[in-house]
Amino acid sequence: MASPCSRSRSRDVLSERARRVLGGGAGGHVEEWKALLEAAEHPSVVNLTQGYPDFEGSRKARLEAAEVITRLEHNKLNQYSPLVGLGTLMASITSLYSRLWNMKDLDAKKNVVVTSSGTEAISVAFQTLVSPGDEVILFEPYFPWYGPGVKLAGGEAKLVRLSMEDDFKIDKAKLLEKFNPEKTRLIVVNTPHNPSGRVLTREELEIVHEVASTSRVGCTLFSDEAYEGQCWAPGGHKKVQQEIEQLNEATGSSVEVLSMGTSSKLCSLTGWRVGWLVGPEHIINGCKALHGYSTYCAPTPFQHGIAKALDGFVDLDPAVSFDGTGALMKMNAEKLSAVLRDMGLRVYSPKGGYFVVADCSPLGFTSNMEFCKDLLEKCKVAAAPMNMFFGTPASELSSAEQCLVRFAICKTEPVVDEAISRMRKLIASSSK
Numbered sequence: 165m166a167s168p169c170s171r172s173r174s175r176d177v178l179s180e181r182a183r184r185v186l187g188g189g190a191g192g193h194v195e196e197w198k199a200l201l202e203a204a205e206h207p208s209v210v211n212l213t214q215g216y217p218d219f220e221g222s223r224k225a226r227l228e229a230a231e232v233i234t235r236l237e238h239n240k241l242n243q244y245s246p247l248v249g250l251g252t253l254m255a256s257i258t259s260l261y262s263r264l265w266n267m268k269d270l271d272a273k274k275n276v277v278v279t280s281s282g283t284e285a286i287s288v289a290f291q292t293l294v295s296p297g298d299e300v301i302l303f304e305p306y307f308p309w310y311g312p313g314v315k316l317a318g319g320e321a322k323l324v325r326l327s328m329e330d331d332f333k334i335d336k337a338k339l340l341e342k343f344n345p346e347k348t349r350l351i352v353v354n355t356p357h358n359p360s361g362r363v364l365t366r367e368e369l370e371i372v373h374e375v376a377s378t379s380r381v382g383c384t385l386f387s388d389e390a391y392e393g394q395c396w397a398p399g400g401h402k403k404v405q406q407e408i409e410q411l412n413e414a415t416g417s418s419v420e421v422l423s424m425g426t427s428s429k430l431c432s433l434t435g436w437r438v439g440w441l442v443g444p445e446h447i448i449n450g451c452k453a454l455h456g457y458s459t460y461c462a463p464t465p466f467q468h469g470i471a472k473a474l475d476g477f478v479d480l481d482p483a484v485s486f487d488g489t490g491a492l493m494k495m496n497a498e499k500l501s502a503v504l505r506d507m508g509l510r511v512y513s514p515k516g517g518y519f520v521v522a523d524c525s526p527l528g529f530t531s532n533m534e535f536c537k538d539l540l541e542k543c544k545v546a547a548a549p550m551n552m553f554f555g556t557p558a559s560e561l562s563s564a565e566q567c568l569v570r571f572a573i574c575k576t577e578p579v580v581d582e583a584i585s586r587m588r589k590l591i592a593s594s595s596k
């Protein structure tokens with residue numbers, strides 16, 4: 165007899181919301197993506213699909229969390245933390261931002277809420293700032309959680325294509341086409357950018373600021389700075405909130421910024437699920453309420469661990485800061501980019517983040533999935549086709565956009581070297 169769990173049920177029991185996200189989540193490419201990920205997991209494959217480090221992450225954080233979990237006299241440290249986050253972690257976040265990015269005016273109690281990951285922070289931020297009928301600007305390609313996040317908040321995503329021919333730069337004319345001063349409530353920026361590794365320039369922030377300040381309903385900038393610790397652009401990572409405040413002062417406008425950070429990337433601990441939102445008190449108050457009814461609080465021992473790790477970061481030099489992950493990513497990016505160029509792909513040079521993006525159309529491919537399958541078969545190296553980073557259906561993308569592929573570089577040097585050596589062998593065998 166079939167168990168109650170195996171009996172097939174009609175999709176009608178699902179809410180309209182769940183059905184909408186099931187149908188269109190991650191750009192509608194979920195099945196293709198799942199099959200590729202499954203093949204990439206095989207031990208013979210060098211897996212460069214997903215953005216998680218293959219190393220264990222901050223040692224300071226792990227030792228502190230282990231101590232908190234196992235010391236008996238600390239038993240309350242394994243219980244709920246305050247909804248808004250542990251006071252020590254909130255203080256560590258404001259102290260880090262003040263120390264490294266000169267953000268002196270932050271008040272841990274007023275301007276910060278700790279969330280259960282950056283992903284929850286995005287969801288909470290969208291739920292807090294977007295009402296049904298509101299419009300949200302997403303620059304595509306984008307982190308695939310933004311699209312469903314906007315939908316779940318009842319908003320409508322307005323997609324603005326980053327200019328591939330211009331290294332994924334924001335184009336003012338394209339932004340103006342989609343920005344509605346009466347309806348756009350949120351513009352989402354991400355720097356360093358997943359997937360392209362682009363770091364927003366002052367000129368691009370000026371464009372976004374100028375457009376947002378023409379809003380008649382109040383348009384907030386949501387700044388996803390997940391990769392703030394892995395940036396090797398000249399001058400390093402710039403905090404968007406600080407840049408926008410300078411522009412507000414210079415122009416007399418009052419554009420507000422809500423930013424997101426995460427220990428997943430700052431401390432290389434993607435499994436711990438500790439993130440945060442930083443912003444003006446009235447927005448953070450809304451986020452605190454929504455977060456309280458979402459996960460209530462992030463895991464307490466991990467918050468202790470992250471606080472310890474953040475307190476140890478004292479320098480922005482990529483070679484030493486954030487456990488040297490910025491320097492590792494830069495080296496991996498340069499080495500991997502060189503072999504991809506030698507294979508004949510058009511490679512975009514990242515200035516930060518966890519990825520290298522390349523266009524396989526110069527090799528004669530017409531689809532990125534075709535290239536990824538070919539690379540997997542011939543080299544046993546797995547990369548990710550980028551269709552799921554677009555909200556626009558693949559059939560409506562340009563032929564070069566349909567050929568974009570993403571390689572994860574958040575891996576140890578020997579792993580990246582192994583992928584490179586396999587690709588070099590392929591180059592050698594095809595030139596014989």
Ligand SMILES: Cc1ncc(COP(=O)(O)O)c(C=O)c1O
Nearest residue numbers: 281282283307358390426428439
């Ligand atoms: C741009 C961007 N934002 C947010 C996140 C979410 O981070 P978390 O692991 O904290 O949920 C990621 C994760 O890959 C990301 O790439």
